[in-house]
Amino acid sequence: xxxxxxxxxxxxxxxxxxxxxxxxxxxxxxxxxxxxxxxxxxxxxxxxxxxxxxxxxxxxxxxxxxxxxxxxxxxxxxxxxxxxxxxxxxxxxxxxxxxxxxxxxxxxxxxxxxxxxxxxxxxxxxxxxxxxxxxxxxxxxxxxxxxxxxxxxxxxxxxxxxxxxxxxxxxxxxxxxxxxxxxxxxxxxxxxxxxxxxxxxxxxxxxxxxxxxxxxxxxxxxxxxxxxxxxxxxxxxxxxxxxxxxxxxxxxx
Amino acid sequence: xxxxxxxxxxxxxxxxxxxxxxxxxxxxxxxxxxxxxxxxxxxxxxxxxxxxxxxxxxxxxxxxxxxxxxxxxxxxxxxxxxxxxxxxxxxxxxxxxxxxxxxxxxxxxxxxxxxxxxxxxxxxxxxxxxxxxxxxxxxxxxxxxxxxxxxxxxxxxxxxxxxxxxxxxxxxxxxxxxxxxxxxxxxxxxxxxxxxxxxxxxxxxxxxxxxxxxxxxxxxxxxxxxxxxxxxxxxxxxxxxxxxxxxxxxxxx
Numbered sequence: 001x002x003x004x005x006x007x008x009x010x011x012x013x014x015x016x017x018x019x020x021x022x023x024x025x026x027x028x029x030x031x032x033x034x035x036x037x038x039x040x041x042x043x044x045x046x047x048x049x050x051x052x053x054x055x056x057x058x059x060x061x062x063x064x065x066x067x068x069x070x071x072x073x074x075x076x077x078x079x080x081x082x083x084x085x086x087x088x089x090x091x092x093x094x095x096x097x098x099x100x101x102x103x104x105x106x107x108x109x110x111x112x113x114x115x116x117x118x119x120x121x122x123x124x125x126x127x128x129x130x131x132x133x134x135x136x137x138x139x140x141x142x143x144x145x146x147x148x149x150x151x152x153x154x155x156x157x158x159x160x161x162x163x164x165x166x167x168x169x170x171x172x173x174x175x176x177x178x179x180x181x182x183x184x185x186x187x188x189x190x191x192x193x194x195x196x197x198x199x200x201x202x203x204x205x206x207x208x209x210x211x212x213x214x215x216x217x218x219x220x221x222x223x224x225x226x227x228x229x230x231x232x233x234x235x236x237x238x239x240x241x242x243x244x245x246x247x248x249x250x251x252x253x
Numbered sequence: 254x255x256x257x258x259x260x261x262x263x264x265x266x267x268x269x270x271x272x273x274x275x276x277x278x279x280x281x282x283x284x285x286x287x288x289x290x291x292x293x294x295x296x297x298x299x300x301x302x303x304x305x306x307x308x309x310x311x312x313x314x315x316x317x318x319x320x321x322x323x324x325x326x327x328x329x330x331x332x333x334x335x336x337x338x339x340x341x342x343x344x345x346x347x348x349x350x351x352x353x354x355x356x357x358x359x360x361x362x363x364x365x366x367x368x369x370x371x372x373x374x375x376x377x378x379x380x381x382x383x384x385x386x387x388x389x390x391x392x393x394x395x396x397x398x399x400x401x402x403x404x405x406x407x408x409x410x411x412x413x414x415x416x417x418x419x420x421x422x423x424x425x426x427x428x429x430x431x432x433x434x435x436x437x438x439x440x441x442x443x444x445x446x447x448x449x450x451x452x453x454x455x456x457x458x459x460x461x462x463x464x465x466x467x468x469x470x471x472x473x474x475x476x477x478x479x480x481x482x483x484x485x486x487x488x489x490x491x492x493x494x495x496x497x498x499x500x501x502x503x504x505x506x
Contacts, residue, residue, distance in 0.1 A: 005382065006258075006260065007378065008381055011374060011378055012289065016294060032257065032261060035265060036261060036264045037435075038435070039266075041267065045474075046478065047429065050435045050441075051435060052436075052438075052439065053437065053438050084435070086443070088478045088481075090447045091447045091448065092482050097483075099479075100482075101483075101484070104485060105493055110390060113413060116369030116370055116373070119370070120293070120294075120373035123294070128259075128260035129258065129261075135296075140362070150440055153441055153443055160366060182291070182302075183305075184304070186308060186309045187305070188404050188409060190339070190343075190406055193347065194340065195344065222344050225299065225341045225345050225348075232359070237357040238506070239359065240493070241505060241506050250493055
């Protein structure tokens with residue numbers, strides 16, 4: 001296709017990599033990833049997110065326990081991206097400002113957004129160098145425990161985990177819904193019958209083999225949706241209570 | 254520096270572009286951006302975010318009004334990335350599932366994270382093709398109004414706006430804090446005196462000229478922090494009330 005350059009080629013080939021070679025990422029390469037992180041767009045220049053680089057193997061096991069995914073502990077690099085209003089709050093306090101707006105949900109969401117974008121920027125940079133990546137949304141299975149393990153002070157909060165290493169597997173490209181179902185012009189368009197619209201996609205998903213479960217293909221997308229909605233994890237559902245515990249003011253009326 | 258490839262080179266040169274040439278983005282190029290969006294990592298494969306492509310000029314003016322930034326209306330492409338649990342909720346309902354967990358904050362945050370990552374993936378793809386980008390966090394100045402303007406149904410919510418076009422300006426690279434202040438090993442490290450640590454950075458920021466205000470350099474970073482914390486926008490601070498209004502269950506105890 002016209003216009004496809006090397007960057008876009010890699011983006012179109014994105015796969016989650018869960019098994020890595022037993023090979024460390026050179027510090028120089030890691031430094032480059034952090035320089036890319038540093039240059040990520042950030043809301044009004046506030047740079048209100050940070051990274052915890054987990055190198056301690058015992059700590060990795062504990063985080064893998066929260067994630068309920070043993071392979072988390074085998075990530076050559078394990079990064080936890082966090083909301084960080086603590087740093088700027090301290091800066092403002094040192095300048096004799098009360099800075100209590102640091103606690104509001106506007107600051108929380110700005111910092112959360114920054115953290116996600118930084119993570120994705122690092123993913124792209126890593127993949128461009130032949131590294132593989134895996135996001136761990138599962139750190140939020142117990143966000144309170146993650147705060148404790150990483151000694152996160154008030155006004156910080158875990159957003160997403162990221163494993164990085166040299167790939168030791170080569171998964172199929174996972175089928176995705178057509179974008180015509182996800183891009184709307186000027187207003188959201190509700191459809192009459194979604195199952196009709198995703199019929200082909202549902203079929204396509206049944207031909208995909210997940211390397212985590214190699215014996216059989218995946219279920220249809222619509223069945224996966226139902227199965228996901230069947231499971232509510234109270235600690236994940238009640239995340240706002242932990243966000244408040246970290247010092248943020250929910251301002252719920 | 255060793256290891257720098259074309260992708261990373263572009264990432265390191267990232268600047269926000271606010272002025273664009275009066276030149277449309279070819280549909281083929283836009284289609285490529287949407288293919289990249291489609292391939293972005295997504296929590297447990299649920300693809301619970303969507304995009305509203307704003308092409309109606311009147312609507313652009315209205316959104317620019319919410320943003321309080323007139324140049325929003327001049328973006329050749331204006332995309333609003335949204336949380337979208339509505340689609341999967343409908344899919345589950347069509348399969349006779351009550352799907353009430355679609356309303357919990359776990360689903361909200363998963364979808365919010367997906368939306369941010371998709372936006373950043375599109376930004377990287379756009380910049381790789383010589384396009385310029387600008388994020389509009391300012392759509393959240395009045396999230397309720399944005400929901401209304403874009404006719405967002407329940408279980409959807411605006412996350413971030415993105416303007417894309419051919420650059421008509423060439424801003425300086427904006428100074429950023431050193432990453433040693435933002436990357437911690439195994440545990441968050443609180444510092445004794447932040448103003449000491451950012452002294453050089455504070456100075457460096459004073460040499461940066463923002464094209465929005467070309468007459469004089471910016472203020473030091475620490476002064477910018479104080480000035481940002483001075484301003485609390487109630488509609489932004491009370492965002493959770495609008496999220497609830499869109500059908501999500503905050504589950505706050």
